[in-house]
Amino acid sequence: DAMVIQNPRYQVTQFGKPVTLSCSQTLNHNVMYWYQQKSSQAPKLLFHYYDKDFNNEADTPDNFQSRRPNTSFCFLDIRSPGLGDAAMYLCATSREAGGSQETQYFGPGTRLLVL
């Protein structure tokens, strides 16, 4: 089945220790997104790739970086995690420029814990 896969599902890291979260998709979608979601909050978009074009949200901290080596994979790098970065990180994809009925397909998320 075509899907969005996130690994690992749970990640524990130490304060200040770099961590990488990964996302892969079999949908062959051109757009991939990374969201941060804290408890009882709306998912907050960090950045997205439209094909190879990187689009950073204005309020995304410099501590967060992303790589997309090919269509199928996208990585979220947190260079120096702080306690406030503990959250659920959601990856999503959507098709290339389609009609008005564009939807995003989400992975199950990676829950990050910072000790």
Place this chain on the structure above:
Amino acid sequence: DQQVKQNSPSLSVQEGRISILNCDYTNSMFDYFLWYKKYPAEGPTFLISISSIKDKNEDGRFTVFLNKSAKHLSLHIVPSQPGDSAVYFCAARRIRNTPLVFGKGTRLSVIA
């Protein structure tokens, strides 16, 4: 500045009754609205959407209503089933291929 607001964090409904989840938005440039459903330990899944040129869209037990003048949309689930218990997110988009803006979600509990 919350552009998409779901003012009810939770809602409890009896099985078989109607569930009505509400969403308000502030940005008049939004032209497309979606509802996502999220179970624990899973990512959100797309449920139903509506374009700003319509005021109603129906898919089985799920109907979304859009009132542009009031900047309000609602999701109706009839009849509600225990499997509908989840967190429901309202989302909106400004123009094609721009990122979605999400509300905080409403947790629906359908009681048998």
